[in-house]
Amino acid sequence: MVAGVYLHVPFCAKRCHYCDFNTYAGLDDQIPRYVAALRRDLAAVAAAGPAAVAPPGAERSPEWPTFSSVFVGGGTPTYLPAEDLAGIVRLVGEVLPMADGAEVTVEANPETVDAAYFSALVDAGVNRVSMGAQSFAPHVLADLGRWHERDRPLQAVADARAAGLANVSLDLIYGAPSETDEDWAATLDTVLRVGTDHLSAYALTVEPNTEYAARIRQGSALAPDDDVQAARMTVTDEWLSAAGMVRYELSNWARPGFECRHNLTYWRSGDWLGIGAGAHGHWQGRRWWSLRAPARYADAAMAGRSTTSGFELVTAEQQRTERLLLGLRMAEGVARGDVEPLDESAVQQLASGGLLEAGDRLRLTPAGWALANDVTVRLLG
Numbered sequence: 581m582v583a584g585v586y587l588h589v590p591f592c593a594k595r596c597h598y599c600d601f602n603t604y605a606g607l608d609d610q611i612p613r614y615v616a617a618l619r620r621d622l623a624a625v626a627a628a629g630p631a632a633v634a635p636p637g638a639e640r641s642p643e644w645p646t647f648s649s650v651f652v653g654g655g656t657p658t659y660l661p662a663e664d665l666a667g668i669v670r671l672v673g674e675v676l677p678m679a680d681g682a683e684v685t686v687e688a689n690p691e692t693v694d695a696a697y698f699s700a701l702v703d704a705g706v707n708r709v710s711m712g713a714q715s716f717a718p719h720v721l722a723d724l725g726r727w728h729e730r731d732r733p734l735q736a737v738a739d740a741r742a743a744g745l746a747n748v749s750l751d752l753i754y755g756a757p758s759e760t761d762e763d764w765a766a767t768l769d770t771v772l773r774v775g776t777d778h779l780s781a782y783a784l785t786v787e788p789n790t791e792y793a794a795r796i797r798q799g800s801a802l803a804p805d806d807d808v809q810a811a812r813m814t815v816t817d818e819w820l821s822a823a824g825m826v827r828y829e830l831s832n833w834a835r836p837g838f839e840c841r842h843n844l845t846y847w848r849s850g851d852w853l854g855i856g857a858g859a860h861g862h863w864q865g866r867r868w869w870s871l872r873a874p875a876r877y878a879d880a881a882m883a884g885r886s887t888t889s890g891f892e893l894v895t896a897e898q899q900r901t902e903r904l905l906l907g908l909r910m911a912e913g914v915a916r917g918d919v920e921p922l923d924e925s926a927v928q929q930l931a932s933g934g935l936l937e938a939g940d941r942l943r944l945t946p947a948g949w950a951l952a953n954d955v956t957v958r959l960l961g
């Protein structure tokens with residue numbers, strides 16, 4: 581059994597225009613209490629054991645399995661003082677059994693880190709860093725509401741390497757209306773020259789309740805264009821494949837062997853503990869989520885109360901739908917037996933239309949990647 585641990589840090593220096601993650605700017609005074617609360621909650625969840633998160637009727641082992649990945653995400657985990665973040669990572673290994681060679685990732689914003697910061701994380705057991713670069717075109721960064729200098733992520737990658745991190749990932753966002761084909765080509769060229777081990781490239785999405793959505797409503801920003809985004813996705817795959825990176829998920833490329841194990845656990849519908857404000861967890865078909873507001877989460881944890889806000893038992897039908905949705909986004913696809921019954925006439929039509937490989941496993945073809953959502957909807961009928 582493969583299981584992961586997710587920890588959420590809901591603070592950022594400033595809110596990017598496109599982001600609707602559970603994160604807050606201007607709550608710096610809450611950080612020390614939140615760190616204490618996260619540590620308490622982590623220790624309490626670990627001490628309660630798997631019976632506290634498993635669904636009724638599941639085999640209730642008294643012992644945790646070994647965990648093969650830890651992912652500290654946000655928000656901006658590296659907005660925390662280095663000793664606080666390092667202390668949280670250390671605590672995971674003290675209270676939960678970790679597999680040998682477990683993947684331990686921290687998300688970082690480039691302008692919050694330097695070699696000394698990374699060294700403190702490496703000393704605590706961090707072996708992977710995932711950083712948001714988003715673009716290497718200054719006007720696109722400005723539109724996205726990113727405030728770091730164009731080349732700051734390159735310095736951060738060099739600092740990570742200097743600290744001994746052998747697994748470095750960058751996030752990119754393509755398809756902002758001000759981005760030209762040349763801007764995107766220059767961005768891809770830059771990341772390939774810096775030589776990261778893993779890349780996530782996402783189409784810019786307009787989320788309600790963001791600065792970006794407000795600007796579109798006011799007429800001061802344009803919405804992204806679907807056709808431009810589809811073309812950028814194709815170009816991205818061409819460039820990254822030619823450089824020897826493997827597209828193992830719709831928006832993720834890795835040098836062979838550097839696929840993100842933690843995210844694969846999500847996409848393979850595995851089990852993970854979710855700890856921190858607004859974090860979601862999943863254990864053997866039971867899903868739960870924590871109080872979203874950092875202060876409420878901290879109040880509950882510090883008072884020794886449960887930080888869970890709600891839970892659900894995932895029905896067999898929901899499980900099947902999720903396995904298909906997530907499985908089709910991966911290059912490995914999904915075992916047909918795990919997602920049946922399917923609309924067989926849709927399977928045949930999609931296969932003969934060149935969008936789906938339909939053997940024992942269902943997989944999108946290269947042409948199918950561009951239409952992943954449509955294919956999934958048609959398979960679900």
Ligand SMILES: C[S@@+](CC[C@H](N)C(=O)[O-])C[C@H]1O[C@@H](n2cnc3c(N)ncnc32)[C@H](O)[C@@H]1O
Binds near residue numbers: 598689751784
């Ligand atoms: C938690 S952030 C990553 C770490 C860090 N906070 C940073 O921004 O550098 C997760 C990533 O999701 C992506 N993302 C968030 N909102 C998005 C949106 N509306 N459209 C496309 N990508 C988005 C960005 O690439 C971002 O780097």
Ligand code: SF4
Binds near residue numbers: 592600601603689712
């Ligand atoms: S993209 Fe990253 S830095 Fe920007 S608001 Fe979201 S979590 Fe914070």
